[in-house]
Amino acid sequence: MFRIIKKSLATGVVTGQFPAAKALSEPVSREAIDKAKPFRRSLTIREVDTGSCNACEMEMNALANPVYDVERFGVEIAASPRHTDALVVTGPVTVNMERPLKDVYKQTADPKLVIALGDCAIHCGVFKGSYAVTGPVERHIPVDVRIAGCPPRPTEILAVLEALRSAATESEK
Template sequence: MRRLLLEGLLRGPLGEPLAREEAAERDALGSKLVRATRHVLGRSLSIREVDAGSCNGCELEINALSNAFYDLERFGLRFVASPRHADVLLVTGPVTRNMAEALQRAYDATPAPKWVVAAGDCAIDGGCFAGSYAVQGGVSAVMHVDLKIPGCPPRPSALLRGLVELMEGRSND
């Protein structure tokens, strides 16, 4: 363990350098995000993720936001366990009829001001599951959606960019 810790200290971040465009994009995202979140909520934004019936592909990429490459906590963004601690509900999946009530309850438990982000094609309009007897539709079929992040699943970089857009929209209010 000591060797791994030492290596981590001496060699800097373990992750390989990002591709040039992506690195530039990440830095730009980072500084924009910092300005925007500070404007609205001080320095941090708490996100409660809710899977309303997804295939779990979106969860994989949302989880990736916490790895050493994306490391979303650098930007003051963090995932919280309870909707009561959240500013943003990040919702994935088509909203299944079996999950609609749980999603609504999570929303009701989130204190205002609060925003809803629909992440992924299914959350936007039901995606390839639209029209099924078991699916209510996209998130907007159940509640107001502030931002939609397309993709199947959205790339982690798209998720980060999406959150910036949300904050920019809010900061114009």
């Protein structure tokens, strides 16, 4: 017990110990920000992997670690598409994942946002052209926000989520 308390005291607060994000390659559009308004300042996310190499998933997972602690901004990861406000889609959409992706989109209640995370989701990346790939994501479902990078750093994902919440913050002032 004392060992645990000692460890926690010695560690202190690590939240926020990360380098600042670089400027976004593509700013979040006004439409997307307006679309995010009904969610106020909380945003519940469902992540859908449609054939990524797992690096994007690792960075999404990193958002939940104590350093980024995305929950302090009201961002939560939902276990079901029915509980979600925003779908985060990674990967180039393989032929085998095309159906599940469309199903998930249908199962998500309106209003909803779709965020294409990573180069593969945006333009299929190194997998472009393959017989097994039918993407990019916007070929199958409407995409509102794009986060480029292979993979995008957690700080860059965080900056986009911040921008999406900005509309709600403005209207509350």
